[in-house]
Amino acid sequence: MNNKKYSSPLIAAAFLMATSAIGPGFLTQTAVFTNKLFASFGFVILISILLDIGAQLNIWRILCASGKRAQVVANEVLPGAGYVLTILVALGGLAFNCGNLAGAGLGLNVLTGLDVKIGASISAVITIIVFINKESLKWMDVFAKILGTVMILLMVYVVIASDPPISNALHESFLPKKVDFMAIITLVGGTVGGYISFAGAHRLIDAGKTGTENIGAVSKSAVSAILLASTMRAMLFLAALGVVSKGISLNTENPAADVFQQAAGLLGYKIFGIIMWSAAITSVVGSAYTSVSFLKSIHPLIVKKEAMVLTLFVLVSLAVFIAIGQPVKILVTVGALNGLILPIALLLIIAASYNKNIVGEYRHPLWLKLFGWMVMVATLLLSIKSFL
Numbered sequence: 453m454n455n456k457k458y459s460s461p462l463i464a465a466a467f468l469m470a471t472s473a474i475g476p477g478f479l480t481q482t483a484v485f486t487n488k489l490f491a492s493f494g495f496v497i498l499i500s501i502l503l504d505i506g507a508q509l510n511i512w513r514i515l516c517a518s519g520k521r522a523q524v525v526a527n528e529v530l531p532g533a534g535y536v537l538t539i540l541v542a543l544g545g546l547a548f549n550c551g552n553l554a555g556a557g558l559g560l561n562v563l564t565g566l567d568v569k570i571g572a573s574i575s576a577v578i579t580i581i582v583f584i585n586k587e588s589l590k591w592m593d594v595f596a597k598i599l600g601t602v603m604i605l606l607m608v609y610v611v612i613a614s615d616p617p618i619s620n621a622l623h624e625s626f627l628p629k630k631v632d633f634m635a636i637i638t639l640v641g642g643t644v645g646g647y648i649s650f651a652g653a654h655r656l657i658d659a660g661k662t663g664t665e666n667i668g669a670v671s672k673s674a675v676s677a678i679l680l681a682s683t684m685r686a687m688l689f690l691a692a693l694g695v696v697s698k699g700i701s702l703n704t705e706n707p708a709a710d711v712f713q714q715a716a717g718l719l720g721y722k723i724f725g726i727i728m729w730s731a732a733i734t735s736v737v738g739s740a741y742t743s744v745s746f747l748k749s750i751h752p753l754i755v756k757k758e759a760m761v762l763t764l765f766v767l768v769s770l771a772v773f774i775a776i777g778q779p780v781k782i783l784v785t786v787g788a789l790n791g792l793i794l795p796i797a798l799l800l801i802i803a804a805s806y807n808k809n810i811v812g813e814y815r816h817p818l819w820l821k822l823f824g825w826m827v828m829v830a831t832l833l834l835s836i837k838s839f840l
Contacts, residue, residue: 472738559729
């Protein structure tokens with residue numbers, strides 16, 4: 453097998469996971485925390501990267517070693533658990549795609565002045581075209597790579613225009629003036645929570661990158677995905693820091709847009725439109741693909757009619773958004789349930805690593821298990837707190 457063919461799905465999985473993580477909420481979250489913590493937010497990003505890598509390495513390595521999707525592994529560990537995981541992921545994906553499509557509509561509104569709902573509809577059609585193509589996986593890969601690269605390159609310009617105090621940011625990334633543990637867990641949930649971590653792992657399983665012989669490459673892909681998403685997070689942090697360090701308080705209604713506008717004027721605002729659209733539509737693709745990859749285990753017809761189910765998934769999300777806008781109460785409720793996905797999944801998947809019938813001859817490193825248990829406990833506590 454030549455190197456180019458071997459590496460392509462691994463790179464694609466990294467970009468799919470990273471662009472799934474970089475959605476409208478990701479942009480807003482980063483701007484809000486920078487406005488609150490200033491340079492000390494760098495420490496939050498640094499710690500969250502380490503926790504993200506711990507969570508993702510556990511999930512990707514164990515699933516790819518087993519060659520089975522998360523819901524199948526969960527059912528083998530605890531009968532019925534996979535169906536619970538499937539329901540949580542599918543409901544979360546459907547609800548958050550309302551927000552993703554709203555973000556895509558907002559992005560096109562900034563760029564062209566189109567009504568947000570029309571922009572969301574156009575974005576949904578583009579997503580469906582990707583899914584119904586005979587080479588949908590290849591199209592999905594190219595889509596994620598191109599838009600992921602565009603987002604990062606445009607952010608470089610905005611960071612330069614913002615002129616952040618980089619030395620101060622570096623200093624407080626290691627020696628922060630204040631530490632916000634809730635911000636750390638929120639970032640972990642926003643990067644590897646919900647369906648996001650499974651997006652890349654399931655993409656690798658679909659590409660046949662399974663078994664112990666692929667574990668090293670899978671690990672590199674998993675870490676690359678986190679570093680891609682975190683590069684975007686760090687650059688957005690620096691751009692926002694450049695604004696707030698000048699004594700400008702970000703607009704609370706749309707803090708992410710304000711970062712771009714304050715940093716680079718009208719051009720910056722248009723760049724925000726491109727990045728918001730790119731972030732949102734790639735999250736629509738990632739959410740739909742991953743949610744349907746969970747639904748596949750329910751009935752063989754879903755596997756056979758995958759393109760139709762993906763189309764229906766996007767259209768239902770769009771219909772809900774057009775009919776009632778972003779259903780805030782639904783989003784909040786499902787958001788709380790979504791927070792349970794990572795700790796539940798980590799519990800089941802790490803438990804699977806002890807079972808030879810699931811992972812075969814693969815031996816999961818003890819340090820990774822301990823790391824995974826730590827992330828599981830931390831995210832579980834946050835989820836419980838969100839319900840109280």
